[in-house]
Amino acid sequence: MNQALPKLTVKDYASDQEVRWCPGCGDYAILKTIQKLMPTFEQPKESQVFISGIGCSSRFPYYMNTFGFHTIHGRAPAIATGVKLANPELDVWVITGDGDGFSIGGNHMLHVLRRNVDLQILLFNNEIYGLTKGQYSPTSQTGTRSPSSPTGSIDLPLSPCEVALGSGGTFIARTIDTEAKHLSAVVTRGHDHQGASFIEILQNCPIYNDGIFDQVKDKKIAADFKVELVHGEPVVFGKEREQGIRLNHDTLKLELVDATSDDVLIHDESNKILATMLATMKGPDFPVAVGVIYREDKSSYVDDSQQQLISVRAAKGSMQELLHSGHIWDVE
Amino acid sequence: MELAEENLDEHHLDEKEVVDVVVRFAGDSGDGMQLTGTNFTDATALYGNDLSTFPDFPAEIRAPIGATFGVSAFQIYFGAEDVTTAGDALDVLVAMNPAALTTNVGNLVEGGLLIVDSGAFTAKNLSKAKYQVNPLEDGSLEKFRVLEIDITKQVLAAVAEFNLGHKTGVRSKNMWTLGLVLWLFDRDRAGTIESLKTKFASKPEIASANIAALNAGHAYGETAELPAGIHVYKVPKAKVAPGTYRNMTGTNALAWGLVAGSELANIDLLFASYPITPASNLLHELVRHREFNINTFQAEDEIAAVCAAIGASFAGSLGVTSSAGPGIALKAESIALACATELPLVVVNTQRGGPSTGLPTKTEQSDLNMALYGRHGDTPMPVIASSSPVDCFDVAIEAVRLATKYMTPVMLLSDGYLANAAEPWKIPDMSEFEPFPVEHYSKTEDFKPSIRNSETLARVWAKPGTAGLEHRIGGIERSFDTGDISYDPANHQKMTDLRQAKIASIANDIPLQEVCLGNDSGKLAVVGWGSTFGAIHQAVKRARAEGLDASHVHVRYLSPLPRNLGELLKNFDAVMVPEMNTGQFVNLIRSEYLIDAQALNKVAGQPFKIGEILAAIHANFADTGGNS
Numbered sequence: 001m002n003q004a005l006p007k008l009t010v011k012d013y014a015s016d017q018e019v020r021w022c023p024g025c026g027d028y029a030i031l032k033t034i035q036k037l038m039p040t041f042e043q044p045k046e047s048q049v050f051i052s053g054i055g056c057s058s059r060f061p062y063y064m065n066t067f068g069f070h071t072i073h074g075r076a077p078a079i080a081t082g083v084k085l086a087n088p089e090l091d092v093w094v095i096t097g098d099g100d101g102f103s104i105g106g107n108h109m110l111h112v113l114r115r116n117v118d119l120q121i122l123l124f125n126n127e128i129y130g131l132t133k134g135q136y137s138p139t140s141q142t143g144t145r146s147p148s149s150p151t152g153s154i155d156l157p158l159s160p161c162e163v164a165l166g167s168g169g170t171f172i173a174r175t176i177d178t179e180a181k182h183l184s185a186v187v188t189r190g191h192d193h194q195g196a197s198f199i200e201i202l203q204n205c206p207i208y209n210d211g212i213f214d215q216v217k218d219k220k221i222a223a224d225f226k227v228e229l230v231h232g233e234p235v236v237f238g239k240e241r242e243q244g245i246r247l248n249h250d251t252l253k254l255e256l257v258d259a260t261s262d263d264v265l266i267h268d269e270s271n272k273i274l275a276t277m278l279a280t281m282k283g284p285d286f287p288v289a290v291g292v293i294y295r296e297d298k299s300s301y302v303d304d305s306q307q308q309l310i311s312v313r314a315a316k317g318s319m320q321e322l323l324h325s326g327h328i329w330d331v332e
Numbered sequence: 333m334e335l336a337e338e339n340l341d342e343h344h345l346d347e348k349e350v351v352d353v354v355v356r357f358a359g360d361s362g363d364g365m366q367l368t369g370t371n372f373t374d375a376t377a378l379y380g381n382d383l384s385t386f387p388d389f390p391a392e393i394r395a396p397i398g399a400t401f402g403v404s405a406f407q408i409y410f411g412a413e414d415v416t417t418a419g420d421a422l423d424v425l426v427a428m429n430p431a432a433l434t435t436n437v438g439n440l441v442e443g444g445l446l447i448v449d450s451g452a453f454t455a456k457n458l459s460k461a462k463y464q465v466n467p468l469e470d471g472s473l474e475k476f477r478v479l480e481i482d483i484t485k486q487v488l489a490a491v492a493e494f495n496l497g498h499k500t501g502v503r504s505k506n507m508w509t510l511g512l513v514l515w516l517f518d519r520d521r522a523g524t525i526e527s528l529k530t531k532f533a534s535k536p537e538i539a540s541a542n543i544a545a546l547n548a549g550h551a552y553g554e555t556a557e558l559p560a561g562i563h564v565y566k567v568p569k570a571k572v573a574p575g576t577y578r579n580m581t582g583t584n585a586l587a588w589g590l591v592a593g594s595e596l597a598n599i600d601l602l603f604a605s606y607p608i609t610p611a612s613n614l615l616h617e618l619v620r621h622r623e624f625n626i627n628t629f630q631a632e633d634e635i636a637a638v639c640a641a642i643g644a645s646f647a648g649s650l651g652v653t654s655s656a657g658p659g660i661a662l663k664a665e666s667i668a669l670a671c672a673t674e675l676p677l678v679v680v681n682t683q684r685g686g687p688s689t690g691l692p693t694k695t696e697q698s699d700l701n702m703a704l705y706g707r708h709g710d711t712p713m714p715v716i717a718s719s720s721p722v723d724c725f726d727v728a729i730e731a732v733r734l735a736t737k738y739m740t741p742v743m744l745l746s747d748g749y750l751a752n753a754a755e756p757w758k759i760p761d762m763s764e765f766e767p768f769p770v771e772h773y774s775k776t777e778d779f780k781p782s783i784r785n786s787e788t789l790a791r792v793w794a795k796p797g798t799a800g801l802e803h804r805i806g807g808i809e810r811s812f813d814t815g816d817i818s819y820d821p822a823n824h825q826k827m828t829d830l831r832q833a834k835i836a837s838i839a840n841d842i843p844l845q846e847v848c849l850g851n852d853s854g855k856l857a858v859v860g861w862g863s864t865f866g867a868i869h870q871a872v873k874r875a876r877a878e879g880l881d882a883s884h885v886h887v888r889y890l891s892p893l894p895r896n897l898g899e900l901l902k903n904f905d906a907v908m909v910p911e912m913n914t915g916q917f918v919n920l921i922r923s924e925y926l927i928d929a930q931a932l933n934k935v936a937g938q939p940f941k942i943g944e945i946l947a948a949i950h951a952n953f954a955d956t957g958g959n960s
Contacts, residue, residue: 015804017816017817044799046800046802047797051643061806062806064804067801068806069805070804070805070806070807071639071669071807072639072665072669075635075666078631078635078636081643082604082640082642082645083647084647085602085627085629085640085644086600086602086627086644086645086651087648087649089797090796107632107633107636308622309627312623313622313623315623317591317621317624319624322588322591322621323578323760323762324576324759326578328578329378330574330577331572331573331574331576
């Protein structure tokens, strides 16, 4: 790919379609950030494919001036697997939401992660069903009042990153819709990763679940409610970075300590046990972890499939030979 | 409803030479009856008889020994004339235990040959088969020629020199029996010996023991004092067209047809499926042929399988998925996405007994309605069906041709009988097939994903990776002019009409319906589709030999129907449609052509017998005062 690619800009990535999200939707911020980020990958635009399911977030591909496929509810990971198997050269992105990815499409999410298909999966988590007008979703907090749960939902929510870790995901990260710089950095690392990159983006729905992530988004207070994980760096947070997190070796639980304490955790992306603990941290007792929570190197499904094809195709098939293989006889 | 059935009265073992014979090997599912049957089939093909086989096995993998529900059978019909079914009644039944006897003896003709392993008729096995008294001793088998042999004892003696122990030694019972039946019909053992050597290449002593058992069974026939009337039967060779032949099951023919289709279309093929009986063998066969431009994907579920196939088609390969009825139901929403976005896709339905889990290993044709109508919205797609095991090859190629030419999903209907049955196949010359190379769209000027071929109405196939063709498609209704999202009422009408017209136009690209046996007008047309071909063919042939004015019409294209089918059927006084369902195609014929077609239905998990269809033909002529 060293031949001179035309220098692409954010404008090249905006399609001619009118964006139809509600005013103030977090999806606008994500779209803008991704459109700005795409040229930095210095790839031919025609090699980039966005696949989505159904839901507000899944309209995303229509607004990207790349190849795009807006498919059916929950199935984007399966369709993307087929795209990638058919043409491993393509850079394939999956855009999904909490309902699409973890309710109706939960099975595909599990398997695309365990197979480690080389895709970027962006999960827009707004903890609500937006496009169907506000029902609670599998990530909604218990007690969420919605048209389908007027007296409060009784479901226990799942944590997308925790499920992704449990599914065998090899790149698990969390970021925030309006944090353009953080979002760009996390997505870039996901893009560099060989295999399935799972990125949960906390996204505000101003219509049906407004302010659900205010604690981690509001600049005035966010520092106290989220912790930015950086590989090799201490896990500290707070306005003055005065708080830290350590592992209590007796209880095998995380706990808050003074940031100056000498047993503050140093974030290790390759430690799956700690990653699971960090991924599940939430308020009011703990800050929410953002950044790359876990990463490991593992061969991707598509690479392994290609390797097998190379080996079985050492001698190309001949139809005439196949037809005459095995037991045949002549009649005169 | 139980169907009237006539005994064809054609098979008899009274002569030294017989025109055709039906043999059924039946035993426990662990007795190796399928292996016995396939080896006998190969030897029979090599001998020069025409043949058709019917493997009939239970859903249970290893049912308790001796249980009636664990009986596995392999039936073969072979003879000197054209054979297109696995036969109505049995001339020879090999019963390896009481359960195999009780479940099959009802189908053995009077005077038929019954070979039983008396060593397996123990009190325990008799009780499991619900026999109060031993049928070998109570005279209940008097109307048959019974060849009662303690095969277990014979086998153990034959393999004694290999010191395999009782358990392993007894496992060669099937080869001993095969040796005897090969002797009975003067078939060569060399092919079986070769295949045993290959199969047990890593265990030479097992190969040797099986070969010894095979030879011992054969020698038993030659040397033992057999009851009167049991001797070597000669079945004259069939007069078949010169050429090179092989035996082929429907599953393998379908798999190879997909490979051939991808070669003729010059396109990569991704076969994505999820295991389900009786469709899984298609995946097993295709994964072995990735030296062609084939890749396979065992998905996490039926929906993922069809979606991966659609993804592959979006990316410029041909996606193919496969299942049986319950799995096809799960794929329905996704198939409609392919219809809406106009992407090629081949969906193979190997039909089985339904509804729900139904009869997973048995055959039926009850998914026709689902194929024709089983999608939300107005969502037409072509539906074609194969008529015989080897026809699966041609039909698979046709499915690939239609899918890629018209940018549409195509439903290919096979069934459990076709999938497992085998018949000799004159190996085709691939150079006689017209290639239909796919050309992906590449013109960037004024490109829109909505551009279509004015003749076929097919949308362009613009694959990712092609510079200048970046575009978005999706399930939301697309503008006829641009391919962008459109909620315009007039546009939805236009697009719905377009989808309908595109599929309907395929009628101009398929052969006119022909009569496959008989005249193109007359008293009675017996109209079939799918795997009923063989039985209908034989029944009509026999009716015509009696002087009845009956004809056989076999329909491959079920949607769209051949454009002359209505006119053709109106040339007959009566139309009868035998189907292995409650009347799905007959309703289509009635509603499409306003013809008072009569239904003949069987939903027993078993193929039609020739005699059942012949009886219905006779009844039809009796009712109408035909010229019989």
